[in-house]
Amino acid sequence: xxxTSSVRQPLVTGGxxxxxxxxxVCRQVEGKPSKxxxxxxxxxxGVLAIxxxxxxxxxxxxxxxxxxxxxVGWAWxxxxxxxxxxxxxxxxxxxxxxxxxxxxxxxxxxxxxEAMTIFAVICAAMFPVIxxxxxxxxxxxxxxxxxxxxxxxxxxxSPLLWDVFAISTYFxxxxxxxxxxxxxxxxxxxxxxTGLRKVIYGALSLGWDGAAKTWMRYESVSLIxxxxxxxxxxxxxxxxxxxxxxxxxxxxxxxxxxxxFVAGAIFSGFAMVLTLMIVTRKVYKLEDYITIGHIELxxxxxxxTGSIVGIAYITEFFMAWYSGVEAEQYAFINRATxxxxxxxxxxxxxxxxxxxxxxxxxxxxxxxxxxxxxxxxNIGMWFERFVIIVTSLHRDYLPSSWAxxxxxxxDVGVYLFxxxxxxxxxxxxxxxxxxxxxxxxxxVLKSSSEKAHK
Amino acid sequence: MxxxxxxxxxxxxxxxxxxxxxxxxxxxxxxxHEVYSPYPVHGLEHVLxxxxxxxxxxxxxxxxxxxxxxxxxxxxxxxxxxxxxxxxKDYGAFPDFVPVSFEMTVLLAAFGMVGxxxxxxxxxPWAQPRIFDLRSTDDKHIMAIDxxxxxxxxxxxxKKILTESGATEVNKKSFE
Numbered sequence: 059x060x061x062t063s064s065v066r067q068p069l070v071t072g073g074x075x076x077x078x079x080x081x082x083v084c085r086q087v088e089g090k091p092s093k094x095x096x097x098x099x100x101x102x103x104g105v106l107a108i109x110x111x112x113x114x115x116x117x118x119x120x121x122x123x124x125x126x127x128x129x130v131g132w133a134w135x136x137x138x139x140x141x142x143x144x145x146x147x148x149x150x151x152x153x154x155x156x157x158x159x160x161x162x163x164x165x166x167x168x169x170x171x172e173a174m175t176i177f178a179v180i181c182a183a184m185f186p187v188i189x190x191x192x193x194x195x196x197x198x199x200x201x202x203x204x205x206x207x208x209x210x211x212x213x214x215x216s217p218l219l220w221d222v223f224a225i226s227t228y229f230x231x232x233x234x235x236x237x238x239x240x241x242x243x244x245x246x247x248x249x250x251x252t253g254l255r256k257v258i259y260g261a262l263s264l265g266w267d268g269a270a271k272t273w274m275r276y277e278s279v280s281l282i283x284x285x286x287x288x289x290x291x292x293x294x295x296x297x298x299x300x301x302x303x304x305x306x307x308x309x310x311x312x313x314x315x316x317x318x319f320v321a322g323a324i325f326s327g328f329a330m331v332l333t334l335m336i337v338t339r340k341v342y343k344l345e346d347y348i349t350i351g352h353i354e355l356x357x358x359x360x361x362x363t364g365s366i367v368g369i370a371y372i373t374e375f376f377m378a379w380y381s382g383v384e385a386e387q388y389a390f391i392n393r394a395t396x397x398x399x400x401x402x403x404x405x406x407x408x409x410x411x412x413x414x415x416x417x418x419x420x421x422x423x424x425x426x427x428x429x430x431x432x433x434x435x436n437i438g439m440w441f442e443r444f445v446i447i448v449t450s451l452h453r454d455y456l457p458s459s460w461a462x463x464x465x466x467x468x469d470v471g472v473y474l475f476x477x478x479x480x481x482x483x484x485x486x487x488x489x490x491x492x493x494x495x496x497x498x499x500x501x502v503l504k505s506s507s508e509k510a511h512k
Numbered sequence: 513m514x515x516x517x518x519x520x521x522x523x524x525x526x527x528x529x530x531x532x533x534x535x536x537x538x539x540x541x542x543x544x545h546e547v548y549s550p551y552p553v554h555g556l557e558h559v560l561x562x563x564x565x566x567x568x569x570x571x572x573x574x575x576x577x578x579x580x581x582x583x584x585x586x587x588x589x590x591x592x593x594x595x596x597x598x599x600x601k602d603y604g605a606f607p608d609f610v611p612v613s614f615e616m617t618v619l620l621a622a623f624g625m626v627g628x629x630x631x632x633x634x635x636x637p638w639a640q641p642r643i644f645d646l647r648s649t650d651d652k653h654i655m656a657i658d659x660x661x662x663x664x665x666x667x668x669x670x671k672k673i674l675t676e677s678g679a680t681e682v683n684k685k686s687f688e
Contacts, residue, residue, distance in 0.1 A: 076550065076651030202589060211589040215598060220611040227615040231622045238626065241635065246550070246649040264630070265639025268648050270547040272633045274557040278565040279629045283622060286571075290618050297611055500551040500651075504527065 069163050069502055072346035076500050083492045084247055086342050091489050094341055099485040106478025112471020113188070120191050123468040129461035130451045134469040135185045137443040141326070142182035142476065143225065143298055144439060147291055148327025149175025150232050153239070154287035157280065163355055165498035166347045170338060171331045172236040173491070177483040178330070179229045181476035188472070217300035224297040228290055235283045238276070241266050242497040295323040302446065309389035309450030312377065318370035325363035325409070326439035328356050332432040334484065336425055338493060347494055350423050357422040360435065364413030371410065393449045397462060401445050408438020518686045519545065520670050521644055522655035522679035527553045530653045533677035534559040537655070540673045542665060545658040548648035567625055574624025575617045582616035583609060644685050655679070
C-alpha cells in the first residue's frame with residue numbers, strides 16, 4: 059500500500075499518468091533523432107576520431123610517445139585511469155546505495171547514471187591496457203593463468219593485481235545490474251513496436267511478461283545485487299587507492315587514502331551525472347522527471363563529499379607535519395609551493411572552495427550554476443589525481459634525478475579519445491535505450507505525483 | 513457449459529484496487545493463473561500466496577563458492593606451487609588475499625544469482641512470451657484466469673466476480 063506524504067514534494071511533476079511515463083520515455087527511442095542529437099553525436103564522434111590518431115601513435119610507436127621520463131614513470135595515464143574510475147562510481151552508488159536507503163528519487167536518474175558508469179569504467183580500463191605497450195602480447199598476463207615459463211603465477215601480494223580483479227568485477231556486476239533493470243523497459247518498447255524493432259527489443263527483453271512471480275524474483279535480485287554492489291563500489295576505489303597507499307613513496311603511503319579516494323570518487327561521479335543529466339533533460343524534455351528537486355539533492359551529496367575531500371586534504375597536510383618525517387613534510391610543502399603549485403591550488407579551489415557555494419539555496423537550485431560547478435568539480439578532481447601522482451614522484455630521492463613531467467600531444471590525444479568514446483557511447487545509449495527507468499518511476503508515481511493519486 | 517475461450521482477463525487501473533481484487537477473487541474460490549503488471553506492486557506476492565523467493569540462498573551459496581575458490585587459488589599459487597620470498601614473510605599472506613577473495617565472492621554471488629533468476633523465470637533472448645494484453649507493460653494490471661483450472665465455476669460468474677472486484681474491463685483471450 060502506498061502512502062502519500064502531504065509534506066514532501068512530488069518526485070515527478072506535471073501530473074503524469076502511467077501512460078505518460080511510457081510515452082515520454084519511449085518517444086525518444088521510437089522517434090527520429092533530433093538535429094541537436096545528430097550534432098552532439100557527430101561532435102563526440104569527431105573527438106573520438108581525432109583522439110584515435112593519438113591512440114594509434116601509442117600503439118604503433120610505443121609509450122615513448124608519452125611525456126614520461128625516468129623519474130616520473132607514472133603520470134598522465136594513471137591520472138586519467140583514476141579519474142575515470144572515480145566518475146564510474148556514481149551510477150552504482152545511486153542505484154545500489156540509494157536503493158538500500160530507500161531513496162525514491164534515484165528512480166529518475168539511475169538508468170543514465172549506470173550507463174555512464176559502464177562507459178567510464180571502459181575508458182578507465184583502457185589506460186592500464188595500453189600502458190603495457192603491446193597489449194596484444196601481454197594483456198592476459200594479468201590473469202592467473204599457467205604460462206610458458208612454467209607455473210609462475212601472477213603476484214597476489216600486489217595491489218596492481220587486486221585492481222585487475224576489482225575493476226573487472228565492478229564492470230561486470232554493474233553491467234549485469236544495469237541490464238536486469240533494462241529488461242522490463244525493453245519489454246515495454248517491444249509491446250509498442252512492430253516489425254524489426256519488435257524483434258530486436260523482443261530479444262533484448264528476454265521474453266519478459268511482467269508476471270507477479272517474475273516481479274517478485276526481480277525485486278529480490280535487485281535488492282541482493284544492491285547489497286552486493288554497495289560494498290563493491292566502496293571496495294573499488296579503496297583498492298585503486300591501495301596502488302598508491304601500499305607503496306613507500308612519501309605523499310602516497312598514507313592510511314587516509316581509501317576513504318578519501320572513495321569520497322572523491324562519489325564527488326566527481328555525481329558531478330559528471332549532473333553534467334550529463336542537465337543536458338539530457340533539456341534535449342529530451344524530461345524536466346518533469348528530473349526536477350530541480352533531483353538536482354538539489356545531488357548537489358547536497360556534492361557538498362557532503364566535497365567537504366569530506368576538503369577535510370582529507372587538510373588532514374593529510376597535518377599528518378605530514380605531525381609525523382615528523384622530513385621526506386613526508388617536504389612532499390607536502392612541495393605540493394603547495396613547489397613547481398606544481400598551480401596544479402595544487404587549482405585542485406584546492408575547484409574541490410574545496412567551489413562546492414561550498416552549494417550551501418546557498420539559490421545556487422544549488424540554479425541549473426546554470428550547477429552545470430558550471432559540476433564541470434569545475436571534475437576539473438578539480440582531475441588535478442587532485444595529477445597532484446598526488448606527479449608531485450610525489452618528480453622530486454626523487456636523489457636531487458640529480460629531479461625532473462618535471464610535461465604531457466605530449468599524444469598524451470592529450472589519448473585523453474581526448476576517451477572523452478570521445480564516453481560521449482559517443484552515451485549519445486548512442488540515449489537514443490536507443492530508455493534513458494529513464496520507466497518501471498521504477500511508475501512504481502513511485504502514485505506516492506509522489508499529485509494527480510496520479512485520486 | 514461453453515468453453516470457447518481459455519482465459520478470462522480482468523483489467524485493473526490501480527494497484528490498490530488490484531490488491532483488494534486479488535483477495536476478493538481468491539476468496540470467491542476462483543484460481544488466478546497470474547497477474548501481469550507494468551511495475552512491481554508491493555504486497556502482490558503476499559495476496560497471491562506466493563512463497564518467498566529462494567534466490568537469496570542461491571546468492572549466498574554462490575558467494576561462498578567464490579570465497580572458497582579465491583582463497584584456494586591464492587594459497588595454492590602463492591604458498592605451495594611457487595613460493596616467493598618477500599622480505600622473509602609468510603608465503604601464505606592472508607591479508608593480501610582478502611581483496612581478491614572479496615571481489616570473487618561478489619562476482620560469483622552476483623552472476624550465480626542472476627543466472628538462477630534467468631533460468632527459473634525462463635528469461636532468454638529467444639523466449640516467446642504469452643502476452644495477454646499489450647497494455648500490461650504500459651499502464652494496466654492484467655489478472656489472467658485460466659478456465660481449465662476453474663471447471664467448477666460458471667463463465668458468467670467469474671466475469672461478475674471480476675467486475676465487482678473493480679476491473680475496468682473483462683476480456684477473453686485464447687492462444688493458438
